[in-house]
Amino acid sequence: MTDLPILAVLPDLLAALRDGSNAVLVAPPGAGKTTAVAPALLAEPWCSGEILLLSPRRLAARAAAERMAAQAGEPVGQTFGYATRMDSKRSASTRVTVVTEGIFVNRIQADPELAGVSAVLFDEVHERSLDSDFGLALALDVQGALRPDLRLVAMSATLDGGRFSGLMGGAPVIESEGRSYPLKLQYLGRAAEARIEDSIAAAIRTALRDEQGGVLAFLPGVAEIERTAERLEGLGDGIVLHRLHGSLDPQTQRAAIQPDAEGRRKIVLATSIAETSLTLDGIRVVVDSGLARRPRYDRAAGMTRLVTERASQAAVTQRAGRAARQGPGAAYRLWEEAATAGLPRFDPPEILEADLSALTLDCALWGVADPRSLAWLDPPPAAAVAEARARLAALGAIDADSRPTPHGHAIAKLPLPPRLGHMLVRAGEMGLAQTAAEIAVLLGERGLGGNDPDLEARLRRWRGERGARAEGGRKLARRWAQLAPLPLAGGAGGGPV
Structure with missing residues (x-):
């Protein structure tokens, strides 16, 4: 943890929160913001209560709490805990609780004063989920009416800090450098008639032959993951294949994130759950389908449907960066290079479509x-x-x-x-x-x-x-x-x- 880029700007963030109630932290993936900021705040004179760290996904919430606890040499549930819809580990001694955004919305509505809470950190705010936007709106309302001492920090991986600063009363924007390792981009393309799982499996076999380290492949959904896994059977004893999506039990998800106990080369077939907030140990290659499955509300039918569509430029950049988190990496993209400019720049804010x-x-x-x-x-x-x-x-x-x-x-x-x-x-x-x-x-x-x-x-x-x-x-x-x-x-x- 001593070499995390975020450590260089932590003094500026601490000073901003001593002088005011709000701050915006812009730090690219790999800088260490998710696991380094909350522990650094615990010793501040204004921080006598609990810190809530909001995470966009249950998997990321659990992984962040476990990593902070491991860095402190403690089991999760003591100083560092988590609370999600189907799982939680915390105790009376917990000072930092990582919660999903929906859990936070429920908590602030049940207790508008956020009694015993000193700070709320909104991680990955650039994802613009409905619960994140709403949670921040409620927290700002509480801060203005009931809790002027409550510290709020918006943490983003993209350079949209200025908009959040304006929303948060002109809060100072602190920017961190990322940790940059060389990243090689390779555009493989994909025939229109080819099934995505066939193309992904072929690209993974190429990466195993031509590159070093583990492989993380992004697919739109669970069905595509399972069909790709079928096509990768028989890769050999020195390779282990993991699936990573929200339907899996926590133990299976942990196995995909952590180094293999037997030192085998990892292949991880994942949905967009692995785009942000997580570091997957040993991954040096990303294979990207360029597709994402997202909920879209159909107002005519009055129902929310899952729709497969092209991933945004911001998303494919995040995905590629997974390969260069711990060392030089490579990203194999299943589209032509010229098509990248035609991808939507960002995912639309959920509030506009939900x-x-x-x-x-x-x-x-x-x-x-x-x-x-x-x-x-x-x-x-x-x-x-x-x-x-x-x-x-x-x-x-x-x-x-x-x-x-x-x-x-x-x-x-x-x-x-x-x-x-x-x-x-x-x-x-x-x-x-x-x-x-x-x-x-x-x-x-x-x-x-x-x-x-x-x-x-x-x-x-x-x-x-x-x-x-x-x-x-x-x-x-x-x-x-x-x-x-x-x-x-x-x-x-x-x-x-």
């Missing part, structure tokens, strides 16, 4: 009738807010004045999107809370019980599954079921279902 039902209900509970009145980099579109209000009214969650109803309050107590929360509340009133909670878990956790479109078949399989992830899902369902209301007299609840 279903805003949960955001609108959360704002109503916060006492804000119009979500657009909060501090945003990009305000939520008025049409999307109007649509969300109409849906919430149909669920009986808000009244004609956009104020939350008792049913809306009951929905909001559940860590679920409004429609799933509505389902669980009504099911609880009918004495069916456990079944509804299990269905809600299956709808939110890909891969539990398989990928069968028949939900009843998935539920049967999941109930018989063993393993940490399956048991974590069952615990989550039991917890949600306990949060549901008790059955009404007569056994049935009113209102829309």
